[in-house]
Amino acid sequence: MSEHCTFCEILKNEKTASYVYEDNRTIAILDIRPINEGHTLVIPKKHYENLYEIPDEEVAYLFKIVKKVASAVKKVTNADGKSIFQNNGRAAGQVIFHVHVHIIPRYEGQRSHRLRCDASREKLDEVARKIRNQLTLST
Numbered sequence: 001m002s003e004h005c006t007f008c009e010i011l012k013n014e015k016t017a018s019y020v021y022e023d024n025r026t027i028a029i030l031d032i033r034p035i036n037e038g039h040t041l042v043i044p045k046k047h048y049e050n051l052y053e054i055p056d057e058e059v060a061y062l063f064k065i066v067k068k069v070a071s072a073v074k075k076v077t078n079a080d081g082k083s084i085f086q087n088n089g090r091a092a093g094q095v096i097f098h099v100h101v102h103i104i105p106r107y108e109g110q111r112s113h114r115l116r117c118d119a120s121r122e123k124l125d126e127v128a129r130k131i132r133n134q135l136t137l138s139t
Contacts, residue, residue, distance in 0.1 A: 017032075
């Protein structure tokens, strides 16, 4: 784990998060400044700064979980589609330098995917609970 990484701090329980999913290799949490309700981040527990550092087998596992979580997010949000992306480097929009994948519910007619809003912890926890319940139903 990295000493000054927000995601590593979450993993060490030094910061709070609204958990959607967790296993021995990954977590999925809701973004605290979501583009849309249900905006989820899937994160490997081991610290890798970017996609170039993470081993191939870890990428494969990470995206297996992305697929699983994305299906639950779609069902809970009734989204028309999903944006799934991963940024590498400041120029690409990476803000937290710990590899992570965004799952963003999208709706017909939405123009910008960069408008973010603040969400209360209570609202995030409520949405996370709904997604966790959907994941439980899917397994």
